Structure formats: structure tokens, C-alpha cells
Amino acid sequence: MAEIELQNLSKSFEDKSVIDSLNLTVNDGELVALLGPSGCGKTTTLNIIAGLLEADNGDLLFDNQSVLDMPTKERGAVLVFQNYLLFPHMSVGQNIAFGLKMRGIDKKTRKQRVSELLELVGLTAYADYSPNDLSGGQKQRVALARALAINPQVLLLDEPFSNLDANLREDMQNFIRNLHLEEEMTTIFVTHDRDEAMLMADQIAVMNQGKIEQYGKAKELYTKPKTRFVSDFFGKANYLKLELEDNNFIFNGVSILISEKDKLALKLRSGKSIVAMIRPEFIELESMEIERNEETLEFSGSVVEEHFVGDKIYYQVDIGSEILEVTELPQKSFEVGEEVKVIIALENIWFMEGEG
Numbered sequence: 001m002a003e004i005e006l007q008n009l010s011k012s013f014e015d016k017s018v019i020d021s022l023n024l025t026v027n028d029g030e031l032v033a034l035l036g037p038s039g040c041g042k043t044t045t046l047n048i049i050a051g052l053l054e055a056d057n058g059d060l061l062f063d064n065q066s067v068l069d070m071p072t073k074e075r076g077a078v079l080v081f082q083n084y085l086l087f088p089h090m091s092v093g094q095n096i097a098f099g100l101k102m103r104g105i106d107k108k109t110r111k112q113r114v115s116e117l118l119e120l121v122g123l124t125a126y127a128d129y130s131p132n133d134l135s136g137g138q139k140q141r142v143a144l145a146r147a148l149a150i151n152p153q154v155l156l157l158d159e160p161f162s163n164l165d166a167n168l169r170e171d172m173q174n175f176i177r178n179l180h181l182e183e184e185m186t187t188i189f190v191t192h193d194r195d196e197a198m199l200m201a202d203q204i205a206v207m208n209q210g211k212i213e214q215y216g217k218a219k220e221l222y223t224k225p226k227t228r229f230v231s232d233f234f235g236k237a238n239y240l241k242l243e244l245e246d247n248n249f250i251f252n253g254v255s256i257l258i259s260e261k262d263k264l265a266l267k268l269r270s271g272k273s274i275v276a277m278i279r280p281e282f283i284e285l286e287s288m289e290i291e292r293n294e295e296t297l298e299f300s301g302s303v304v305e306e307h308f309v310g311d312k313i314y315y316q317v318d319i320g321s322e323i324l325e326v327t328e329l330p331q332k333s334f335e336v337g338e339e340v341k342v343i344i345a346l347e348n349i350w351f352m353e354g355e356g
């Protein structure tokens with residue numbers, strides 16, 4: 001197993017900066033997602049960790065030791081490619097045994113290990129098949145077994161599920177999650193799919209234009225995004241522009257108390273604009289007769305749009321100064337034009353720099 005540390009890593013292709021002073025620490029045995037839009041540098045980062053690409057600057061440490069001058073084979077890292085890259089002229093068994101053969105492992109040990117791995121990935125009956133005769137999910141499991149054959153310390157996966165249909169994708173996500181729980185090897189996978197990253201990863205590194213915007217657990221990224229990019233990447237939100245008056249925020253005529261800690265965190269004296277970020281499902285709608293509570297903000301509003309999608313209803317509610325997006329449970333049904341109370345628990349408001 002290994003702890004991986006990226007220190008100020010940079011990489012350009014023909015003067016175009018692709019990775020820009022990237023820092024990241026992946027703890028021993030963690031399952032981490034590199035998440036971001038197309039072209040943000042995820043694959044480049046993974047290839048540098050694997051040793052397939054050289055960084056221009058910075059350092060890469062495995063267990064506190066620089067591995068930049070170490071060939072892939074010696075790093076103990078394996079990369080499973082998006083399109084599997086199986087050898088078509090070899091059987092499934094031979095594909096899995098390939099790395100062991102290259103390392104001079106004797107035939108008897110190879111056979112034993114291949115049979116263990118075939119069992120692990122549930123393909124014992126397919127040892128003599130050609131990869132061409134396998135489904136996408138089966139091919140991927142062969143590629144995984146081949147990668148695992150050499151007992152890697154670090155498993156790197158590039159968009160491992162993108163070629164699979166929805167059902168198979170879910171099976172393979174569970175498979176890799178369980179495999180990771182059993183083998184506990186440090187695993188980094190690249191994805192542009194937010195739900196996949198949230199479902200699978202212990203920690204998520206959100207990348208944007210060659211930098212890591214935020215690194216953390218799914219809930220933290222969703223509820224406490226540090227930047228507008230991270231907030232938008234994780235889903236819809238209302239961004240309410242706040243006025244600062246006597247050290248309190250005022251929105252829509254209502255004063256919002258903000259703790260000293262939050263004020264410090266936001267460096268309020270810098271004069272930057274602050275918005276309150278509120279996810280639509282953290283807003284409640286009620287009919288008009290409800291008592292005001294100290295822990296909540298309340299506004300009167302009227303429903304201007306309603307979209308029923310089965311397990312939830314999307315509303316747009318006009319509160320005078322803004323139209324809020326609200327997601328409610330399907331049993332809480334309101335008509336367009338209906339007057340409602342909009343209730344926001346203070347604990348569900350997240351303050352961040354930015355424009356409304």
C-alpha cells in the first residue's frame with residue numbers, strides 16, 4: 001500500500017499549460033476520484049502518477065519517496081485504461097498472466113495466480129476465451145484482473161465505467177468498491193460523472209483547468225463548496241446576493257446573522273461580494289399558517305412554476321426580489337399561483353464569495 005503525494009506538479013503540451021502547480025495527498029488505502037469536466041487535466045494527472053508521462057515541474061512521492069525517476073514497473077502502480085487494451089491474440093488467461101510472465105514468475109505460480117484472479121472477477125469459465133468474444137463488462141474485469149495480477153500498491157483507473165451501459169456500470173461500480181474494501185489498495189479513478197464520484201470515492205478532488213479547486217468528501221463538496229465552480233458542478237443552487245449593514249447581512253429586508261467564524265473565513269473586510277448559497281432541496285414550502293422560528297428565515301412567496309418528476313417536484317417561487325428554485329417531496333403539492341411560506345433553516349445557508 002502507498003500514500004501518494006503530488007507536490008506542485010505542472011505539465012504543458014507545446015506551451016499550453018494543462019496541469020498547473022497541482023497539490024494533492026492521497027492517504028494510504030484510500031479510494032479517490034479525480035472529478036472534473038472534459039479537458040481539465042484528469043487523465044494527464046493520472047498518467048503522471050502512473051509514470052507514462054513526465055511532469056515538467058514538481059514532485060511525486062510514494063510513501064515519502066520521490067518516484068519521478070522511477071519507471072512505471074518499479075512504482076508498484078498499474079493503470080487500467082478506458083478502452084481496456086487487452087491483447088486480442090491472447091486468451092483471457094494469457095492476458096491476465098502477461099505481467100507475471102514479464103516479471104519472470106514461474107509457470108506453476110502464474111497458473112495459480114491466474115486462477116485466483118479469474119475467481120475474484122467471476123470469470124473462471126472464460127479462461128480460454130478470446131477477449132473478442134467477451135462483453136464490455138467482462139473485458140473490463142479481465143483488464144482489472146490483469147492489473148491486479150502483480151499485486152500493485154496503487155491502482156489507477158481512467159474513466160473505468162464510461163463504456164458500460166447503465167446496469168453494468170452499477171454492477172462494476174459495486175465490484176470495484178468491494179474489491180477496494182477487500183484489498184485496501186490505494187486507488188485513484190478519473191471520472192467526469194459527479195454521481196459516480198459521490199457514490200464511490202472516499203474523497204473527491206474537483207479539478208478545473210489543471211488545478212484542484214477543492215478536495216474533500218462528497219457531503220462537504222455539496223454543502224460547503226469553496227468556489228462557484230464546485231458549487232455548480234455539484235448541482236443546482238440559489239445564489240442570493242446579500243447587503244452588508246451594521247455587520248449583518250440583509251436579504252430581502254430580513255437580517256441574517258453570520259457568525260464571527262464565518263466572517264473571518266470570508267475575510268469580510270476585503271470588500272468582496274458575498275452570496276448565500278442554498279440548495280433547492282434545503283428550502284421548504286408550507287401553506288401560509290406557520291409559526292416563525294428563530295432558527296429559520298421565512299419569506300412569503302407565490303409559486304410561479306411547478307414540474308412534477310415522480311420522486312420530487314421542482315418549483316420556482318417568487319419572493320419579490322428573487323425567484324427561488326425549490327425541490328420538494330411529491331407529497332407536498334402546491335399549485336401555480338398559490339401563496340406559500342418559504343422556509344430556510346439557517347444551518348442550510350452557505351456563505352461564499354461571488355455575485356448573486
Ligand code: ATP
Pocket residue numbers: 013014018036037038039040041042043044045192
Ligand atoms: P477528458 O475527460 O476529456 O479525457 P481530461 O480532464 O482527462 O479530459 P486530459 O486528457 O488530461 O483531460 O487533457 C487535458 C488537456 O491537455 C486537453 O486540452 C488535451 O487536449 C491536452 N492534451 C492531453 N494530452 C496531450 C498531448 N499528448 N499533446 C497535446 N495536448 C494534450
